[in-house]
Amino acid sequence: MQTVTREQLINKAVALLADGTVKCVLGWKKGEFDYDVTPAVFETEEEIRADFVWNDFCGANFSKYLVAKTRQFDGKILVFLKPCDTYSFNQLLTEHRFDRDKVYAVGIPCAGMADISKIKEICGDGISSIEADGDYLSVTTIYDDQPIKVEIKEVLAERCLNCKSKKHVAYDELLGEEGDVIDSNRFDEVAQLEAMTPDERFAFWQKELSRCIRCNACRDVCPACTCEKCVFDNPNSGVENKSPANSFEEKMFHIIRAFHVAGRCTDCGECSRVCPQHIPLHLLNRKFIKDINEFYGEYQAGAQEGSRAPVVDYTTEDLEPGEVFDRRDTNA
């Protein structure tokens, strides 16, 4: 259950709009169903009271929206940030992607967000409504009047199960209680893959990546991917869309996508959340994060504004590319 309420957020937003601190509000809005909450810009109190939502499906990280919205609006934008969102916020500031003076950031605690596909695994399709009820969700389907009770703990998103921090690293104001950085087990799955044979790994990734439909949602949502011209939009690249011929384009896309955010990816988990094919993109990003930690020392992108990403840094004593494997083999 979320510890701050919708009313608290609405009151905060309305007050800041009323006293002129902010011009508009970036918040979550109900979609067609209770679970497909979408990001929206609110400009009036009426809109906020009518459509603003805060529930267990408010996964969207607003940091990236600030890049476009701060250019579009004069005056400040109010943005609500969950702890993991604040890392992306800092990372974008580090890269000078938006004007900090045009943003009023309110940090809000997060108890973890639910993953609708996990709920559908339990309740099936045809969900007509979902209501929060303490630590449970009350899920009603069109096939049954009796709601099904699902414990939120059981349907948390992968990234929330492996949450790295409940602590906000950037904000102007905080609502509710501040949390701590968490010792998560987020690299366990990467380590399991590393322990497999190359053939097993190849088969694993072939199975995962071949499902990719190249909708580019993972790139579009990523707060680290803010280039205005992307290599994957180049029609001469040979990887600008799904190639039915073979798997090269998939591997190319995924390796390069992950490489382009290496050292800047905050592990916010948005890419895996939006993938319609449920490809575990976090396993690629975390591989780079894990390697960076092991080769060049612990580094958390976004933890500190202005920190230098390890891929654009070096020391004269760095590991040789060939030693990467010697090291792993002796450790294994």
Place this chain on the structure above:
Amino acid sequence: MQVNGYKPLIVAFCCNWCSYAGADLAGNNRLNYPADVKIIRVPCSCRVNPMFVLRAFQRGADGVIICGCHPGDCHYTSGNYYTRRRMALLFSMLDYLGIERERTRVEWVSAAEGAKFAATMNEFTETVAALGENKRLEDLRCKQ
């Protein structure tokens, strides 16, 4: 270099200021290295973007080697230090995807090391020949 009649295609990205001159020296000294090593001259080893490596595989390379000045000797002071980090991460990722780690390599070869250049290419070609054709990063659209 052949293994069971199979000759691998090797793409070698060579830094203009050192390894490319090293290759010249190997030639001048009449040191042999396989003709299937295709050298692509780059202004500095750090010019090699990860995409180049993947592209080389896409277009039919069986192995890709990047040669640059020894650490500390880069013509642009620090280019090869960036190469070192990037390629360490990229190669580790390729291995993570199950692509044979022996197909990629970084070697530091100076302009005076003609013999090292030839020896490196011979040894690398042999390693790749033993692996056989690159299947895991091939693009059928690019095959004749």
